[in-house]
Amino acid sequence: MNDIYSPVNEKEVSDFIYECHKDSSPIEIIGNNSKKIGRVIQCSKTLCLEKINGIIEYFPEELYIKVKVGTSLEEIENTLDSKNQTFGFEPMDLGFLYEGKSRGGTIGGVVACNLSGPRRFKIGALRDHLLGFKAINGSGEQIKSGGTVVKNVTGYDLSKLVSGSYGTLCALTEVTLKVLPKYEYQETFCLYGLNHNEAINFFSTAMDTSLEISGACFYPADNTRFFRLNDIKQNNSILSLRVEGPKTSVQERIQQLRKIFGASDYSVLDIFQSKAFWNLSKNLELFKNTNEIVCKLSLPITNASEFLSKFSNDIKYFIDWAGGLIWLSTKDVETISKMRIFSVKNNGHLTIYKSDDNYRRTEEFLTCGDTNFKILSSKIKKSFDPNLILNPGKMYAGI
Amino acid sequence: MVLHLPEADQKILDNKSLIVKELNRFTNNVLSDNDELRPYETDGLNVYKQKPLAVVLPENTREVSEILKYCYQHNIKVVPRGAGTGLSGGSLPLKDCVLMSMGKFNKILEKDFKNRCVVTQPGVTNLAITQAVQDQGYYYAPDPSSQLACSIGGNIAENSGGVHSLKYGTTTNNVLGVEIVLIDGTILRIGGKHLDSEGYDLLGVFMGSEGLLGVVTEATVKILKKPEAVRAVLIGFNSIEDAGSCVSDVISKGIVPAGMEIMDKPLIIATENYAKAGYPRDVEALLIVEIDGTASEVEAMIQKVLDIAKMNKASYNKASNSDEERMKFWKGRKAAFSACGVISPDYICMDGSIPRNKLADVLGYINQLSKKYNLRVANCFHAGDGNLHPLIMFDSNDPKELKKAEDFGADILKYCVKVGGVLSGEHGIGVEKRELMCEMFNNNDIQQQLSLKKAFDKKNLLNPGKVYPILHRCAEEGRIHIHKGKTKFPDLPRF
Numbered sequence: 086m087n088d089i090y091s092p093v094n095e096k097e098v099s100d101f102i103y104e105c106h107k108d109s110s111p112i113e114i115i116g117n118n119s120k121k122i123g124r125v126i127q128c129s130k131t132l133c134l135e136k137i138n139g140i141i142e143y144f145p146e147e148l149y150i151k152v153k154v155g156t157s158l159e160e161i162e163n164t165l166d167s168k169n170q171t172f173g174f175e176p177m178d179l180g181f182l183y184e185g186k187s188r189g190g191t192i193g194g195v196v197a198c199n200l201s202g203p204r205r206f207k208i209g210a211l212r213d214h215l216l217g218f219k220a221i222n223g224s225g226e227q228i229k230s231g232g233t234v235v236k237n238v239t240g241y242d243l244s245k246l247v248s249g250s251y252g253t254l255c256a257l258t259e260v261t262l263k264v265l266p267k268y269e270y271q272e273t274f275c276l277y278g279l280n281h282n283e284a285i286n287f288f289s290t291a292m293d294t295s296l297e298i299s300g301a302c303f304y305p306a307d308n309t310r311f312f313r314l315n316d317i318k319q320n321n322s323i324l325s326l327r328v329e330g331p332k333t334s335v336q337e338r339i340q341q342l343r344k345i346f347g348a349s350d351y352s353v354l355d356i357f358q359s360k361a362f363w364n365l366s367k368n369l370e371l372f373k374n375t376n377e378i379v380c381k382l383s384l385p386i387t388n389a390s391e392f393l394s395k396f397s398n399d400i401k402y403f404i405d406w407a408g409g410l411i412w413l414s415t416k417d418v419e420t421i422s423k424m425r426i427f428s429v430k431n432n433g434h435l436t437i438y439k440s441d442d443n444y445r446r447t448e449e450f451l452t453c454g455d456t457n458f459k460i461l462s463s464k465i466k467k468s469f470d471p472n473l474i475l476n477p478g479k480m481y482a483g484i
Numbered sequence: 485m486v487l488h489l490p491e492a493d494q495k496i497l498d499n500k501s502l503i504v505k506e507l508n509r510f511t512n513n514v515l516s517d518n519d520e521l522r523p524y525e526t527d528g529l530n531v532y533k534q535k536p537l538a539v540v541l542p543e544n545t546r547e548v549s550e551i552l553k554y555c556y557q558h559n560i561k562v563v564p565r566g567a568g569t570g571l572s573g574g575s576l577p578l579k580d581c582v583l584m585s586m587g588k589f590n591k592i593l594e595k596d597f598k599n600r601c602v603v604t605q606p607g608v609t610n611l612a613i614t615q616a617v618q619d620q621g622y623y624y625a626p627d628p629s630s631q632l633a634c635s636i637g638g639n640i641a642e643n644s645g646g647v648h649s650l651k652y653g654t655t656t657n658n659v660l661g662v663e664i665v666l667i668d669g670t671i672l673r674i675g676g677k678h679l680d681s682e683g684y685d686l687l688g689v690f691m692g693s694e695g696l697l698g699v700v701t702e703a704t705v706k707i708l709k710k711p712e713a714v715r716a717v718l719i720g721f722n723s724i725e726d727a728g729s730c731v732s733d734v735i736s737k738g739i740v741p742a743g744m745e746i747m748d749k750p751l752i753i754a755t756e757n758y759a760k761a762g763y764p765r766d767v768e769a770l771l772i773v774e775i776d777g778t779a780s781e782v783e784a785m786i787q788k789v790l791d792i793a794k795m796n797k798a799s800y801n802k803a804s805n806s807d808e809e810r811m812k813f814w815k816g817r818k819a820a821f822s823a824c825g826v827i828s829p830d831y832i833c834m835d836g837s838i839p840r841n842k843l844a845d846v847l848g849y850i851n852q853l854s855k856k857y858n859l860r861v862a863n864c865f866h867a868g869d870g871n872l873h874p875l876i877m878f879d880s881n882d883p884k885e886l887k888k889a890e891d892f893g894a895d896i897l898k899y900c901v902k903v904g905g906v907l908s909g910e911h912g913i914g915v916e917k918r919e920l921m922c923e924m925f926n927n928n929d930i931q932q933q934l935s936l937k938k939a940f941d942k943k944n945l946l947n948p949g950k951v952y953p954i955l956h957r958c959a960e961e962g963r964i965h966i967h968k969g970k971t972k973f974p975d976l977p978r979f
Contacts, residue, residue, distance in 0.1 A: 236654060236866070240921065241689055242691060242693075245691070246685055250685075295710060295778075297711075383679055383682075385599050409678060432676040461666075461670075462686075464938075465939045
């Protein structure tokens with residue numbers, strides 16, 4: 086085990102990184118180490134940001150919260166909940182994937198991984214909700230970008246760049262995130278017995294309405310047992326459409342879904358079951374305790390059918406984001422290689438979310454088919470971290 | 485008007501005829517005569533004018549790439565330009581630059597309803613995207629006031645918003661992918677018809693980068709299904725404070741309107757005279773709230789908004805009963821700039837963004853400044869997201885007035901930053917607010933941004949002199965005072 090340094094303030098983070106920068110000594114950055122994501126890297130030092138924690142300011146009427154990065158997701162969500170607010174991007178709790186139980190980790194980790202849940206296709210990803218941040222770059226300098234307001238074109242939007250940068254550009258110390266009022270009510274319309282091609286067509290039909298669907302997923306028949314909800318019909322594939330908003334509006338829209346899809350076998354989940362359903366789905370409980378390699382595949386909706394026709398027999402999967410995202414697992418590394426080729430060819434992206442350390446050490450975490458993109462990524466990394474000391478190799482070997 | 489821009493390279497100026505000849509190898513559309521260059525000497529911020537060395541109008545990505553590569557190899561500066569409607573001088577030419585106008589990239593390439601997106605060339609206007617898909621019930625959400633003329637490429641450069649960005653976000657939230665060309669000619673495709681490519685979010689950082697990182701040659705934008713019902717309501721108040729507090733209450737009650745705009749009395753009168761939208765003339769502030777969703781939801785929300793307005797002492801209200809009436813409500817607001825053009829020989833439109841609860845405070849300060857500078861001002865706000873557009877009126881025939889107007893504007897923006905806001909919500913920094921960047925950022929912050937710029941453009945050839953202060957470091961006192969054409973820190977390095 087290498088040295089773990091846990092600074093308690095920004096100045097200490099800055100001093101530590103400055104010293105490492107002078108020695109070109111690589112650092113692994115962690116929050117509370119809840120996510121085993123990205124490539125395994127060798128660093129002599131570990132910088133733990135867990136103690137940089139606390140809520141700095143929260144103005145519910147201004148719809149933002151400013152927190153230190155080591156603050157737990159749970160604490161923040163409870164605080165928002167007390168004011169009947171929430172994060173629109175539905176941050177995922179990956180604890181179930183890695184440890185079989187809830188462990189949401191720190192907000193810094195959530196931002197570093199750009200973790201966005203089922204509502205992403207409607208309301209944007211985490212990166213769309215990060216209004217500003219403070220951080221220490223790879224030279225040990227304190228930097229900031231953005232602010233607390235939603236409309237801001239004042240210099241480059243570095244918030245976008247640090248979201249999903251896996252700690253390779255800077256050590257975040259403070260983040261300001263947009264929050265939203267909670268929806269008053271929700272219900273979920275479930276359709277049963279469809280195959281994946283039908284499901285994708287049904288998504289299309291549902292999205293081609295003004296019903297403001299805010300969740301749209303599909304689970305094939307053999308992958309639904311973990312839902313255990315009263316109004317879910319077991320042993321069937323499930324296509325679920327979530328509707329949120331004021332109660333009368335939700336009920337009206339569910340009524341319209343009945344009119345459109347009523348000829349099929351369906352049920353409606355009430356608010357409690359609907360919330361439970363989307364939590365289970367968001368937190369990837371389908372893959373709870375799995376030993377297989379778990380991947381996230383983002384694809385144009387029109388390529389999803391072709392992908393599943395080719396690979397559905399070799400993988401365990403579900404579809405999210407109304408057909409734009411496939412979460413999947415497989416034991417077979419050959420299958421993953423083939424899927425990577427498919428994703429590059431079809432303008433999509435495959436990311437490894439869970440695998441054993443050997444795979445994480447030797448294989449790619451992301452899938453990049455464009456050399457020019459990699460060259461530019463490398464230059465961007467150096468523009469923040471000239472000696473390549475922050476999580477080097479975490480995203481791509483050599484970057 | 486003296487505006488400091490990066491020093492022109494005499495060798496480039498001397499080589500004009502050779503450069504023009506070379507550029508003609510890459511495209512048939514090269515302009516170089518004085519008369520031909522005139523239309524390109526300014527953009528929407530027309531107090532600044534400068535003719536470029538030459539103008540190129542490439543017709544495809546290959547031409548863009550070849551021209552940029554040539555310029556890169558010969559150290560020639562390039563300024564990209566969309567429709568030229570930008571309000572911060574982002575496409576103001578430099579004397580020794582090649583101005584790259586994207587006007588010939590004017591085709592929509594694909595309407596893809598299954599993936600709910602449109603693939604378009606960057607010169608297509610914002611409104612043309614909606615017009616292309618509206619027969620299928622779809623639209624493109626960002627709607628800047630200039631949407632009839634402004635191009636998607638320009639929207640990307642400035643991360644344009646509009647009155648509906650409160651609910652639907654700005655350009656950055658509505659673009660799925662781009663094809664860009666870097667200054668060295670490298671062609672990159674970022675994102676596409678899918679959501680969220682992993683890797684550094686180059687798409688996100690490219691949005692609002694004001695033409696400094698690359699030239700957009702294609703964009704894939706998200707289209708949305710039209711809501712089932714839309715209604716707007718006009719609410720009048722006897723004080724701007726009441727209007728501001730009504731806005732805060734609406735938001736904190738969990739209502740997210742599609743748009744929420746405030747206009748102050750001078751603007752109400754000006755627009756009413758100009759556009760005859762039916763606004764009440766006897767109120768101090770007018771709030772326009774638009775709600776969309778299902779029919780019953782819209783009804784319920786409009787009622788809630790009216791109740792909140794009543795609690796905030798609203799003195800007037802009128803809800804739209806048809807789409808025609810709703811469009812009429814917006815007609816006044818969207819004509820605000822033109823209306824000011826009628827009552828004043830010149831105006832500059834500022835663009836700060838502030839926390840919502842500071843609206844009344846900032847407006848009070850703007851009115852004080854108006855007295856101090858003895859210049860008229862009219863205000864409209866995208867109140868829902870705290871984005872202000874004070875319109876400062878002046879007469880450019882009196883050189884002192886322009887200077888006064890600029891100082892007035894700078895004071896407003898400094899105050900925006902002081903109350904926790906930012907210098908620009910949607911117009912960008914350009915040349916207009918460049919020297920104010922140090923009000924918001926310290927030297928480390930600016931150096932980090934410049935360092936990122938170098939990753940894309942190490943010779944600083946693409947749109948130099950924009951966004952960042954012309955001096956290399958933030959001068960101690962923020963805005964650089966230029967006296968007799970000389971800066972206070974002549975020894976500091978420039979970029």
